[in-house]
Amino acid sequence: MKRGWIGLALLVVLLASSLFTAKKMEEYHNDGAQMLTQAGTCALEENWAAARELAFQAMKQWQKHREFTAAFADHEPMEDVDCLFAQLPAYARQEDTAHFAAICAELSMRLDAVRNAHSFLWWNVL
Numbered sequence: 001m002k003r004g005w006i007g008l009a010l011l012v013v014l015l016a017s018s019l020f021t022a023k024k025m026e027e028y029h030n031d032g033a034q035m036l037t038q039a040g041t042c043a044l045e046e047n048w049a050a051a052r053e054l055a056f057q058a059m060k061q062w063q064k065h066r067e068f069t070a071a072f073a074d075h076e077p078m079e080d081v082d083c084l085f086a087q088l089p090a091y092a093r094q095e096d097t098a099h100f101a102a103i104c105a106e107l108s109m110r111l112d113a114v115r116n117a118h119s120f121l122w123w124n125v126l
Helices: 004-046 049-064 067-074 077-093 097-117
Strands: none
Touching: 004 049, 004 067, 004 097, 049 067, 049 077, 049 097, 067 077, 077 097
16 A cells, blocks of 8 residues: 555656746747747847847846756757857848848747647647
């Protein structure tokens, strides 16, 4: 009987840690995706000060939570996000509206993909 209770306790701990991880992944990457969408919009409106600031905040947030994400996420999408973030400052310096907005949109989509892959959704559970 003890083994049954130990097994149940382990399953509860695994469920709780999975829910915690899903919540944190959603929290961390949702804000970054929204900031990047806004940065792209600001760039298209030629508001470069706001675009740079939002993109820098999103990059800073990504770096802050990168280790946590790396512990649970596939590393290939993370490397893609890192490469795109590396390109962003060059386009911001040149004030290349089209490329900056495109990179922001791509980054936003990729952060959403990382977030959705680890959200507690029925299709992720199956």
